[in-house]
Amino acid sequence: MFRRDADKRFYLNNLVNLKKRYLFQLSVYVLMNNHYHLLLQTGKDPLxxxxxxxxxxxxxxFNKSH
Known part of the structure; x- marks a missing residue:
């Protein structure tokens, strides 16, 4: 899932950008090499x-860069 630190940075930056489009709150996250955990609270937009x-x-x- 995440081969490099740059992959994790892209994932997080993209998540921050999505907060501008969708209404949700990100409380906690953990990114590991083979999976992730997110604690999100959604507003009007479904998860x-x-x-x-x-x-x-x-x-x-990921497909373009690997």
Whole structure:
């Protein structure tokens, strides 16, 4: 999932950018090499929309860079 520190930085930066588009609060996160944990509180936007967008953008980045 995360091969380099740059991958983790991209993931987090993208998550911060998504906060401008979707209403949610990120309380805690942990990024490990093979998975992640996020504690999110959503507003009007459902969690599945936020995570779909996050995962889609990260997958595009990862496939292009590795």
């Amino acid at each position: 599945h929309k936020i995570m779909f967008c996050q995962n889609m953008l990260y997958n595009r980045y």
